[in-house]
Amino acid sequence: MGTSLERGIQGFIEQVDRPTASFFESCVRCGMCAHACLFYTETGDPKYTPIYKLEPLRRVWEREYTLFGRIKKWLGLSKPVTEAELKEWEPLVYDSCTLCGRCSLMCPVGNDIVYMVRRAREGMVAAGVAPDGLKQAATRAVKIGSPMGVQLPALKTQIAKAEKETGLAIPFDKEGAEYLMVLSSAEIIEFSEIIPAAARIFHAAGVSWTFSSDAFEATNSGIQIGSSDIATELVSRIVRAAERLKVKYVISPECGHAYTALRWEGPNLIGRPYPFKVIHIVELLDELRAAGRLKTEGMEDEKLTFHDPCQLVRRGGVVEPPRNVLKMVASNFVEMEDPGTLNWCCGGGGGVSSNERADELRLKVFSRKKTQLDQLGVRTLVTACSNCRDMLEDGLEHHRMDIKVVGLTEMVAEHLKQ
Amino acid sequence: MTGVELLNWARGPGLQIALVVFIVGVAIRFIEMWLLGKSPDFAEARGSAAAGGWRTLFTRSLPMPGALKRAPLVFLGGYVFHIGFFITFLFYAPHILFLRAVTGFSWPALPAYLIDVIGLVSIAALVAVLVHRLTDPVRRFLSRTGDYVAWAATFLPLLTGYFAYHRLVTDYTTMLALHVLSFELLLVLIPLTKLMHTFTFAVSRWYNGAIAGRKGVKV
Numbered sequence: 001m002g003t004s005l006e007r008g009i010q011g012f013i014e015q016v017d018r019p020t021a022s023f024f025e026s027c028v029r030c031g032m033c034a035h036a037c038l039f040y041t042e043t044g045d046p047k048y049t050p051i052y053k054l055e056p057l058r059r060v061w062e063r064e065y066t067l068f069g070r071i072k073k074w075l076g077l078s079k080p081v082t083e084a085e086l087k088e089w090e091p092l093v094y095d096s097c098t099l100c101g102r103c104s105l106m107c108p109v110g111n112d113i114v115y116m117v118r119r120a121r122e123g124m125v126a127a128g129v130a131p132d133g134l135k136q137a138a139t140r141a142v143k144i145g146s147p148m149g150v151q152l153p154a155l156k157t158q159i160a161k162a163e164k165e166t167g168l169a170i171p172f173d174k175e176g177a178e179y180l181m182v183l184s185s186a187e188i189i190e191f192s193e194i195i196p197a198a199a200r201i202f203h204a205a206g207v208s209w210t211f212s213s214d215a216f217e218a219t220n221s222g223i224q225i226g227s228s229d230i231a232t233e234l235v236s237r238i239v240r241a242a243e244r245l246k247v248k249y250v251i252s253p254e255c256g257h258a259y260t261a262l263r264w265e266g267p268n269l270i271g272r273p274y275p276f277k278v279i280h281i282v283e284l285l286d287e288l289r290a291a292g293r294l295k296t297e298g299m300e301d302e303k304l305t306f307h308d309p310c311q312l313v314r315r316g317g318v319v320e321p322p323r324n325v326l327k328m329v330a331s332n333f334v335e336m337e338d339p340g341t342l343n344w345c346c347g348g349g350g351g352v353s354s355n356e357r358a359d360e361l362r363l364k365v366f367s368r369k370k371t372q373l374d375q376l377g378v379r380t381l382v383t384a385c386s387n388c389r390d391m392l393e394d395g396l397e398h399h400r401m402d403i404k405v406v407g408l409t410e411m412v413a414e415h416l417k418q
Numbered sequence: 419m420t421g422v423e424l425l426n427w428a429r430g431p432g433l434q435i436a437l438v439v440f441i442v443g444v445a446i447r448f449i450e451m452w453l454l455g456k457s458p459d460f461a462e463a464r465g466s467a468a469a470g471g472w473r474t475l476f477t478r479s480l481p482m483p484g485a486l487k488r489a490p491l492v493f494l495g496g497y498v499f500h501i502g503f504f505i506t507f508l509f510y511a512p513h514i515l516f517l518r519a520v521t522g523f524s525w526p527a528l529p530a531y532l533i534d535v536i537g538l539v540s541i542a543a544l545v546a547v548l549v550h551r552l553t554d555p556v557r558r559f560l561s562r563t564g565d566y567v568a569w570a571a572t573f574l575p576l577l578t579g580y581f582a583y584h585r586l587v588t589d590y591t592t593m594l595a596l597h598v599l600s601f602e603l604l605l606v607l608i609p610l611t612k613l614m615h616t617f618t619f620a621v622s623r624w625y626n627g628a629i630a631g632r633k634g635v636k637v
Contacts, residue, residue, distance in 0.1 A: 007535065007616055015544075016454060017454050017456050017457065018451060018452060018455055018625075019629070020454075021450070021454050022451055022622040022625060023622050024620040025447065025615065025618040026614075026615040026618040026619050026621070027452060027615070028568075028612050028615050028621040029555075029557075029560040029561060029612070030492055030496065031493055031557050032485065032489055032493075032555040035488040036482065042556075045557075046555045046556045046559035046560070047559070049556055049560060051558070051560070052559070052560060065450060065454065066447070066450060067447075068610060072459050079472075084579025104637065105637050106482050106485060106628060107478075107626070108478065108479075108481075108496070109478075109615050109618075109619040109623065110474060110475075110478045110624070110625070111622050112622075112625060112626040112628070113628055115629060117627075168556040199602075212508075235449075263461065264461045264633060265461070266461070267456075267460035267462075268460050268461060270460075271460070272460055285582050295610075303443075314637075315635070316463050316633060316634070316635070317465070317633040317634035317635045319635075338483070338484065341635060342482070342483060342484070345444040412605075
């Protein structure tokens with residue numbers, strides 16, 4: 001038995017808690033979770049049934065934490081999980097699960113399946129069994145500060161550009177600002193329109209905000225690969241910067257997993273509550289709207305729809321704010337089938353976007369989103385997650401669909417009242 | 419052993435053994451689950467975990483929107499045999515007499531002819547879910563021996579009950595003894611198989627709803 005396997009099994013053992021045990025106890029193998037998962041609905045392959053992805057964790061739970069499992073182990077009637085099995089399960093746990101959590105809505109006995117996939121990944125990482133692309137992203141995030149290798153000078157260049165474009169000074173390391181803004185790497189490189197958009201909106205609404213040169217990267221590869229150690233290190237950088245600058249809020253950017261990492265997992269990773277609040281940028285826009293501080297003019301009149309990022313709605317609880325904000329600037333907003341908490345994933349969440357090996361499968365299962373969009377016949381798709389946006393653009397191009405993807409914050413900025 | 423002897427054993431020592439295994443087994447499973455504990459959640463709550471937990475405990479009895487269309491047989495078969503099983507178990511007059519002897523409680527019975535029909539419908543539903551489990555790619559792929567054992571343990575009390583009521587296959591006394599024994603087998607197998615979900619579904623639904631409820635999500 002190799003030591004990495006032992007570490008993996010130990011990782012699984014440590015991850016089993018009371019909810020996990022209750023979920024495994026309750027599973028009747030009815031297979032309903034398959035019908036909630038786009039990897040099954042779009043391929044028809046039973047191996048993508050969500051609960052099956054947890055088989056190694058389930059076996060460890062049974063052997064270690066149930067009386068009958070221990071008796072079977074003692075009598076030699078059950079086989080331990082092997083390294084070959086972990087490798088066999090790696091594509092199931094990583095390539096074909098975006099941590100979207102739709103299966104957790106379907107299960108008749110109420111199993112929160114994605115809660116367990118997140119935990120199973122801790123054991124996989126401990127055994128060193130994870131996709132190379134994701135391992136590299138996590139390593140870059142720890143060493144360089146960004147999974148895409150983006151460093152401070154790149155952000156500074158974009159900020160200088162935004163300052164020139166807007167004529168506004170963008171605050172940096174301003175102690176005592178009310179809000180600390182963090183970004184995802186994709187927003188610094190690909191979707192940098194967010195920076196001037198945020199600057200214009202915050203200026204118009206009178207929001208006191210700042211960037212930090214110590215912590216500007218919000219994405220968290222640790223959460224995606226399933227390493228609490230890495231996730232804690234990445235979250236701590238933001239926590240330290242927020243505490244140093246004495247901000248009241250940290251703004252989670254248009255990035256789903258960044259929100260989950262900062263808002264829901266972060267305090268548990270560092271083991272204490274934050275002295276500040278975490279707010280998603282779309283939640284902030286909605287608050288400004290409700291307070292009458294966000295004033296827009298003109299409307300997008302063409303038919304458009306909104307893609308709900310899974311981590312924002314089903315795993316995050318931000319369902320109405322994007323709709324409230326979108327309705328300010330769009331006169332012909334239509335919902336997709338299965339909107340809000342029922343949404344279907346773009347296919348690239350949960351680290352799948354960093355895992356090149358999964359590209360082919362991801363583009364195949366994009367057929368779910370294609371079906372949803374074909375039903376509406378829209379030419380514009382709005383979202384509030386830069387990773388979703390990237391994945392949607394990739395999927396639309398692959399399926400030769402002529403649909404433009406727009407970030408919600410930028411759309412609002414274009415309609416700011418002058 | 420004659421039918422009468424078998425029935426006497428089933429009603430006496432058999433029942434006692436089955437009840438002890440059932441109660442101790444279920445208790446062990448709950449204790450080993452409870453001892454695992456759960457870490458505190460330091461993230462600021464948006465909604466109430468308890469409200470979410472209680473909500474999901476009940477709402478999860480209804481299918482998620484769209485699910486009925488995607489897997490009608492799993493849902494319909496599941497509803498019919500669960501509801502049918504509990505009606506025949508709880509509202510057949512002789513069962514109420516038995517339950518009063520064990521628990522001290524009793525309640526009004528449903529007419530025997532109605533129980534007869536419901537029992538038959540439940541048998542048909544169980545046969546349908548078994549055929550589905552054997553033929554549908556997902557169900558077949560996921561199934562292990564335990565799933566078929568649990569199926570048989572649920573099926574046999576209904577089948578033997580139906581045979582006894584209609585005086586089929588063998589004499590009434592022997593069939594009644596087999597019926598009681600099949601019920602005892604079911605009791606013993608609850609803590610040993612996935613039939614444990616009879617109790618733990620409440621815990622898992624509660625946790626799912628509570629985890630989401632804290633975040634302000636209704637699941």
